[in-house]
Amino acid sequence: MSDTVTLSLAEATDLSTAALTANGADGENASAVTDIMMRAERDRCASHGLFRLPGYCASLKSGKVKGDARPVASEIAPGAVRVDGQGGFAPLALEVGLPVLAQKAKTQGIAGMGLVNIYHFAALWPEVETLAEQGLCAFAFTQASPMVAPAGGIKPFFGTNPMAFAWPRPGQNPYVFDQASAAMARGDVMIHARDGHPVPLGTGIDEDGNPTTDPNEVLKGAQSPFGGYKGSNIALMVELLAGGLIGSVFSPEAGRLDNKDGGPPVGGEFLMAIDPAHFGDAAHWAQHCETLFSELTAMEGVRLPGERRRKARLETPTSGIVLPRSLLEKINGLM
Ligand code: NDP
Numbered sequence: 160m161s162d163t164v165t166l167s168l169a170e171a172t173d174l175s176t177a178a179l180t181a182n183g184a185d186g187e188n189a190s191a192v193t194d195i196m197m198r199a200e201r202d203r204c205a206s207h208g209l210f211r212l213p214g215y216c217a218s219l220k221s222g223k224v225k226g227d228a229r230p231v232a233s234e235i236a237p238g239a240v241r242v243d244g245q246g247g248f249a250p251l252a253l254e255v256g257l258p259v260l261a262q263k264a265k266t267q268g269i270a271g272m273g274l275v276n277i278y279h280f281a282a283l284w285p286e287v288e289t290l291a292e293q294g295l296c297a298f299a300f301t302q303a304s305p306m307v308a309p310a311g312g313i314k315p316f317f318g319t320n321p322m323a324f325a326w327p328r329p330g331q332n333p334y335v336f337d338q339a340s341a342a343m344a345r346g347d348v349m350i351h352a353r354d355g356h357p358v359p360l361g362t363g364i365d366e367d368g369n370p371t372t373d374p375n376e377v378l379k380g381a382q383s384p385f386g387g388y389k390g391s392n393i394a395l396m397v398e399l400l401a402g403g404l405i406g407s408v409f410s411p412e413a414g415r416l417d418n419k420d421g422g423p424p425v426g427g428e429f430l431m432a433i434d435p436a437h438f439g440d441a442a443h444w445a446q447h448c449e450t451l452f453s454e455l456t457a458m459e460g461v462r463l464p465g466e467r468r469r470k471a472r473l474e475t476p477t478s479g480i481v482l483p484r485s486l487l488e489k490i491n492g493l494m
Contacts, residue, residue: 164487165479172197174490175212181494182216184226191250195281200480202468206346207282209482209490214280215248216493218422224248224278230255238263238270241405244277249301249428252277253286260432261293268437272430273405279303280423283323284337284465286430291325291333296433299323299337302401304414304424307341308381310391313368315381318410318426319345320397327435329445334452336464340394342385348374353483400429 166174175196179189192215200208218224228247232255235241240259244252252274263270283299290297303318321344323337339345343362351358352374363377364370371377384390402409407427408416417424435444455461 162484163481167479178493182219195250198285201475203471214422217420221420232256232259240272242274249277249279264432269433274428275407278423287323287325288335291327294327297325298431300397300400301428302410310388317394320394340390341382401427
């Protein structure tokens with residue numbers, strides 16, 4: 160028997176919805192969380208697809224996350240939106256907040272949004288891509304729980320603290336990057352451990368602070384920031400934006416509050432949206448930026464971030480998605 164299974168996106172959607180519902184999510188929350196995982200599966204981002212479903216279900220089951228949360232958006236200043244996730248998962252809070260943020264940025268040129276009282280377990284590119292498809296430049300940041308040792312330290316302190324950026328390209332797919340400030344996203348370290356593969360040197364350190372390629376030792380010790388002190392500085396910036404600025408928690412605080420059920424810690428997310436039509440050269444900005452993209456991609460070996468995902472997106476509706484059989488069995492066991 161093969162140790163992988165292929166599912167259609169529709170089958171994967173039904174599976175996710177059934178598991179979340181069986182563990183206490185109502186229709187709206189199950190739909191929003193499933194949608195965010197399916198966007199990851201569709202783009203072959205395995206670490207944020209169905210791989211996350213057992214964690215989502217564990218947090219519903221333990222009662223840490225509310226499966227019937229109804230996030231509330233409020234306009235706290237002309238350019239500032241706050242969404243209280245009411246103790247639910249981030250995807251529904253984003254569905255509620257993104258249209259408000261986009262409308263404010265379109266009207267005023269720039270707007271920011273803080274999501275608080277949420278549990279974030281997802282990739283960030285879906286939200287910035289959604290904003291860029293509406294003609295906006297967008298940033299997103301979220302913290303997590305302590306997993307990454309700061310430059311010079313050997314104990315976990317920062318979350319893997321991703322940041323995502325998207326730039327609108329009228330008539331074309333937006334430019335989107337989304338990356339952890341850790342050398343490797345936590346989910347990918349876990350997948351390496353599950354599959355028995357070593358991680359590249361520089362991914363993390365063992366409990367005594369020694370560099371290691373064993374993902375299990377990294378999970379017990381600490382992950383490393385990407386690019387040494389530079390990634391460490393970005394991780395701190397993300398803590399300040401997604402924790403300090405919007406009145407949420409920092410990763411060390413989230414770690415202390417967490418019940419360790421395997422799901423996401425409580426946290427926040429900060430997003431900023433800017434309408435390029437309100438800054439500088441309203442008539443020519445898009446065309447001007449295209450000259451930069453063209454000159455860059457004309458160079459041999461260079462590709463834009465997001466291209467791998469976009470290619471996968473065209474393929475998975477017919478190829479389906481491939482899951483480890485062990486993951487499918489685990490998910491079936493959740494119901
Ligand atoms: P990767 O290192 O896999 O990729 C980072 C970015 O670089 C992607 O946009 C990718 O685009 C791009 N890229 C990859 N190769 C190239 C290349 N050769 N040239 C140009 N661009 C390239 O991501 P990470 O492992 O750092 O993060 C993975 C995910 O984990 C992110 O989506 C992040 O949001 C998520 N995450 C979520 C957390 C949470 O708490 N919610 C915590 C930490 C991470 P492409 O996709 O096209 O390859």
